Amino acid sequence: MNLHAVKAIYRFEMARTFRTITQSIASPVLSTSLYFVVFGSAIGSRMGDIGGVSYGAFIIPGLIMLSLLNESISNASFGIYMPKWAGTIFELLSAPVSFIEVVLGYVGAAATKSVMLGVLILVTARFFVPYQIEHPVWMLGFLVLTALTFSLFGFIIGLWADDFQKLQVIPLMVVTPLTFLGGAFYSIDMLPPFWQRVTLFNPVVYLISGFRWSFYGIADVDVATSAFATLGFLALCLVAVWWIFRTGYKLRS
Template sequence: MNFYAIRAIYLFELARTWRTLMQSIATPVISTSLYFVVFGSAIGSSMVQIHGIDYAAFIVPGLVMLALLTESISNAAFGIYMPKYSGTIYEVLSAPISSFEIVVGYVGAAATKSVILGLIIMLTARLFVTFEIEHPLWMLLFLVLTAVTFSLFGFIVGIWADGWEKLQIVPALIVTPLTFLGGSFYSISMLPPVWQKITLFNPVVYLISAFRWCFYGVSDVNVAVSLGMTLLFLGGCLAIVFWMFKTGYRLKS
């Protein structure tokens, strides 16, 4: 294992966070704060409790997940796309470092940034609403697991994209809508029976449900099922990344 190479890629990607502090940290935190003001304070004051939880507190896990998924994909996608765009990816591929070590460096940095952002957003949420975390260790586990999984997904998007506009297609047109429809602002038990079943085809439902369980001990989907679905998606992303490096898909051409 070439730890020196992994460390070099990892630290280089982390350093980009501080060079783009406004975009990487401040923008998502400010955006999430606006959600708390609008949905938590303004709308939440007239909403009934959901599963015995105040509405403003109920939406905290969903908003954290919304930022986590979006930033994980964006950070990882940009991290690998930029070397492709500049041509420096060929130097990385020709260096004495395996594809596994390359993925660990890029995905590890993207996931680290996303986890830090998620923790900052949770601290910010405390300024607007009081909430408790019943299962803090499980919360950290799901936070890290989700960040790694969607950073891998973003890594795939970055390799697939052959233009700057494609980097935004998946987060903007697919992930964000799925997050909004995945129970970020409501419990899927509030939906008609038919729509409850349809919603279960949305993978984000399992992430938000498990994360909300970590906070309040309530969930729309069994936690074990949510964990299994997350691990399944993680395994699928790993398989696709392995195939991309093995075939050189949009990496060597």
């Protein structure tokens, strides 16, 4: 394992974050704070409890997950796409660095940034809505696991993308709608039976449900199912990355 290469890639990506801290950190935190103001304080105060939890507190895990998914994908996809766009990726591919070390550097940095963002949003939420965390270890576990999984997914998108527009297609057209329809702002138990069954095909449901359980002990699906679903998607992403580097898909042309 070439730890020097991993460290160099990781430090480069982290330095890029702190050079653009307004865009990378401040902007997502501010945007999510507006959700807390509107849905948590203004609208939430006029709505009833959900599962014994106030509406403002109920949506906190969903809002954190919404930011976490988007930022994980964005950070990782942009990080690996820029070397492709600039042509410097060929220097990386010809260096004595394995694809495992490349993935560790880029995905590790993207996941670190996403976890930092998630923690900042969690701290910011305290100023607007009171909440509790019943299972802090599970909460941190879901936070890190989701950040790693979707940073790896974003890494795949960055390898696949041919231009800057493609970097935004899947986050905007797929991930964000699935998050809004995945119980970020409501419990799927509030839906008619038919739509409850349909919603279970949405993978984001399992992420939000497991994360919400770590806060309040309530969930739309079993917490073990949520954890296994996330691990399964992580495994699929790992296989996809291995195949891309093995075949040179979108790398050698």
